[in-house]
Amino acid sequence: MVYIRDDNRKAFIDEEKINTLLQETKNPEKERVEDIIAKSLSKQRLELEEMAVLLNCEDESLVNRIFEGAKALKRNVYGNRIVLFAPMYIGNECVNNCQYCGFRVSNKEIVRNSLSLEQVREETTYLVNKGHKRLILVYGEHPKYDADFIAETVRQVYSVKSGKGNIRRVNINAAPQTIDDYKKIKAAGIGTFQIFQETYHYETYKKLHPTGPKSSYIWRLYGLDRAFQGGIDDVGIGALFGLYDWKFEMMGLLSHAIHLEERFNVGPHTISFPRIEPAVNTPISERPPHLVDDYTFKKLVAILRLSVPYTGLILTAREPVEIRNELMQFGVSQIDAGSNIGVGAYSTNDEEAYKKSQFLLGDQRSLDEVIKQLTDEGFLPSFCTACYRLGRTGEHFMEFAIPGFVKRFCTPNAISTLMEYVFDYASEETKESCLRVIDKEINNIKSEKIRNTLLERIERIKAGERDLYF
Template sequence: MPQTYPEFLDFSLIAQLKGVRSPDEHRLDEILDKATLLNGLSLEDAAVLLAVQDPRQIQRIMTTAKQVKQAIYGNRIVIFAPLYIGNHCVNNCLYCGFRKDNKVLKRAKLTQDQVHEQTSRMLNQGHKRIVLLFGEGYNLSYLEQSINTIYKVREGASNIRRINVEVAPLDVEGFSRLKQCDIGTYICFQETYDPGLYKHYHPSGPKSDYQYRLFCMHRAMAAGIDDVGIGALLGLADYKLEVLSMLQHAKALETHFGCGPHTISVPRIEPADGAPLSSRVPHLVSDDAFRIIIAVLRLTLPYTGIILSTREKVELRRELFQYGVSQISAGSATSIGGYSEDNAPDTQGGSQFALGDCRPLETVIRDLIQMEFIPSFCTGCYRRGRVGKDFMDLAKPGLIKLFCHPNGIMSFAEYLEDYATADTRKKGYALIEKMQAREQNDKIKTTVDSGITQIQAGKRDLFV
């Protein structure tokens, strides 16, 4: 008999908290002072921050989010890219270009040879971390074969070192099989936590089962998958309901399994051919509201990675790197076979949604260097077993920096040696030198200096 879990969404409480008033200065001081302790905020605190409308108070929230992000993540940004391997789907989600009733989409499924070819092209751009995706309706064996294919691809000394997986919910047995594939994080978005609207937006297909999707992370963690990533597609419902629901979801996982989500994603609906709802967003989330959402999530869940995709435009992405985002996709393609044209993602059409940032990977990296962010391709924690609760036990007392900072810089140096143009390499090493000059921890400084010397001498895949 399948295991059942307690309901965790309290919609009466959410309705009450959505109606709280903007705080006075004293209350705001209390919440922001609490946030700087890096222990997170309560659901009630988060609701108060979501109610703030005064521009000056909003700026205080953003500034505090920047401080918290810097304290935990430093100046590194983890980089990954999605790999879509099939766009057939048995669902009919009204907002998605892959929906079953979309007659304008050219359907495709990559063969294993094509999976190999796409992986090679991603490696030749410099990627080391990918998210693997496809529509619902493919069997689990296809996913297992594709993961196996990807991990076997080599381009010189390069290989994909971490595959995160974003596919439809499985039962516990299915998640147990997925665990054996040596995946990183399992990702699944609830899309909207509003059960009535969920039913409306998902009229047919397995995905129409709200409860089955809602508890997929419980099943994944019960099957031994340590790192999970939750999220909501902003624009389907009131954003305050979505944020407060995600926070309740995170709390439920923490309570039941001793560890909350490894990542949280907040994509906004973007136009998609053949999905009319995507061009008339029911609950539009403005850029100003989006900024607050990112900041509130950072303050409330300080040790959870916040993912920002290439859906967002360049200027806004640059800004949000400062205020809470810790992982980004870059050089992305959301069409099947989209990496076939180097540095020109999604030229083949058939994307799941439109991109706001179509820049090639090196351009994004040059931008990050200019902003003094270290682009990180690190996979060390995953490969050392620092995942799930073990990761959080290191993160909360601030010890994870002993690993993440040197690993991030060494993975960046590897990119500079193998893929960067001469100008990017020069600027990248100048940034590393600046970071090393500021570093006060002698152990980290020594580890990085030694690692870079070895990398420049030809050693690869160094991590602590």
Template sequence: MLNASVKTDSWKQRKIHLDEIERYMQSDRDFIDDAALTRAIAANRNPDSLRIREIIAKSLAIETLNIDEAAALLNVSDPELLDEMEAAAGQIKRKVYDNRIVTFAPLYLSNYCVNNCRYCGFRLENKKIRRMTLSMDEIRRETEVLCGDIGHKRLIVVYGEHPVSDIDYMVESIRTIYDVAVPARQGIGRIRRVNVNAAPLCVEDLKRLHAVGIGTFQVFQETYHHATYARLHPADTIKGNYRWRLYCMHRAFDAGVDDFGIGALFGLADWRFEVLGLLAHTHELERAVGIGPHTISFPRLEPAKNTPFLQDSRLRVAEADFRKAVTVLRLAVPYTGMILTARESAETRRALLPLGITQVDASSRIGVGAYANPAVDNSQDNRQQFVLGDLRSLEEVIRELAEEGTITSFCTAGYRCGRTGKRIMDLLRSGKEGKFCKLNAVLTFREWLDDFAAPETASAAEPVIQKEIKEIEQEQPGMVKTFKEYYRRIADGERDLYL
């Protein structure tokens, strides 16, 4: 045990490269100015309706808002204006991303962690958690369930920060996932895009992730409030370094990763401050690397085994406040994808989807090894980081979306066609990306329905597909011939065709 502890300490000392923080800083301060963000919230109280409608118009033009504009939206209390903001949020989503929801599944590969975050079930001091790191054979079995039984095409893989799940393990595990192919009803089930949620990495390690073919690289700041961050993340841990985390996406871009996601954990500090922190991070990325975040996530704190910090009800973000946060984020960064996870209840997710959500997970199991072990209790398992709120299957979610007229997309074409980085930002801002998305959403949905859907789900989905095809015929006549040829080939059993 002593040798293991010494090795871990040595590993921790090598993780942070101070030069890979300092090279991106413009002064001795980082780009999150707590006092300025707090002042903006106070200075924009009681905004008048004319100003709010001007801000909404700017959002509808797919322009990133400034801090004061977002702060004004955060201060809106008039029900009529709130309704207008929500309507605009939905309109923006349809303009940029069309009538679709992208689905994915989380895959937790290890819950070992050297950090000691007070709110996290995986924290080092939590002795009630059963620690596990999946072997490559176990990863294959998990992936076979995800792509062969459920039909997922896109994963977000999650790693703790620990030597057992360092970059060598990450690269090998991603290769293993991509290698899995399982016969489906007509075609072959496989994962086409692996997104990564992990601890901040150095440039050299990020280059290795880029080389193995990842999709989006996610690192969440947790909280942008400096004092709160310091209080929750002990200074003697890797995660105690606020700036190592804050500048991770700058390093990712330099490593060739131009598709990244940011996020904050709502419930650690004032939720309004976190909204502005996410926007300030967006501004910095737009300034420094020329592109903003492909996705923004806004998970709320959820219960976790043996984590008393979460029992403080003062930390909870109320439903009405969370609804406003989602609305303002959609208006503030109108081009970004917005991820609403199964942390939230099914009821909350139904209520928030119309406000501009673009991605949800389903059939989610977050215990390490839980997909291949159906006996694991997915609500109280001692191998998982927190408790899920929405335990519905992918099939249930798809059927409900179809009944409401929304198409489910399994598209991963953008990554493989080079529609990432600045290229996708330009396409998103212009509304052109949504056109590609509609074509590929229909093609991939046809695949999933033919390979995995129960009869009642297929029945609910067919009118949605036909409606989307009619819109393609009307809106994209130049693409109709190729699209219909691909659609026919997929119906005949061919797979993974995209435009």
């Protein structure tokens, strides 16, 4: 791993512009808010000034219009689908000293651990046997977790076959890389490479990241630019809410999305917006300097949905069950389920896994429990990975997504992957709930050709075939 500094490069986050827009758009008029929501419902990405207007809505009736707009957009673009994945923490060694993170180098109470390749296979086998098809591998920032190691762990995950199951897509959350290192990781067959800026506010960033390679705001900010240059056209951005003013961070996320669109003609595939959670021996995580309450968090998610209609929104198991259930209506399109963030904790059932964790989880339900609740409430859980293996990523993905063609692929593929779960892993109660949703979704498919092809493939799944996709 090569650490490079380029702090003389200009940041594309214009703090003066963001602050000015937030000041100038206070107390917005109803007509202006309605116009912005209408633009979003026409599936156009919002501009910074338009997001600022929505952020400054305080009137309850206007906020409710934002909520209604987000719900409508979610239905129109994503239907009832909720994509499911699981995190796998590969190692918690870290040379950074991020003040809010349990992994920080100065934290002597956390138990350090890195998975061997055999342990990677054991963890993967456990997750496959629960029904997972999509993983995100998470690494601390340490020289031992270089690009060669990351690529090898990805290959190990893909090599695991257990019963009729396997992992079909691996995403990565790791330190920013050089262009050449991204090429190595891309060659291993990853899906999305994810980097959270944590906070887009420069002074706050520098204060919270005093030492280590992560102390370079610019190196991290341009990390996904280098990913694109290294051939990875599917990237995820994120901010950790609670470190600085939530409105500023929202404008930072949109600024980042606009920058990627302008430079590479495609925005981020996903945006994550976790709230800071308690971590072992980490006082700031217990008392965040800019706490985001539940109502504000709901508003935040709805505004993100309206601002970036075609970007996936990820809500993690940091949040409690009640919040997760409610926010799925407002635009969340991906969640993790059956998660354990202790290093090596899946296969060992480690009772002290929290001592190896970056933070504590709010939702500790099993995958089966999550799927049952989703289907009981009419959602369609999906393990689909077809776009990545058919090259529908980056600009090519947008060619399908923007005109609204996604439903032609995503709903049938979601049904197929859920049907696999029904036959291979589901409890009896979950199976009944899934089949009700599957029948409903099949009946809602307007294309007779797609519906008939899907029904034929479901019969093949019943006969034992797997991984059939549009």
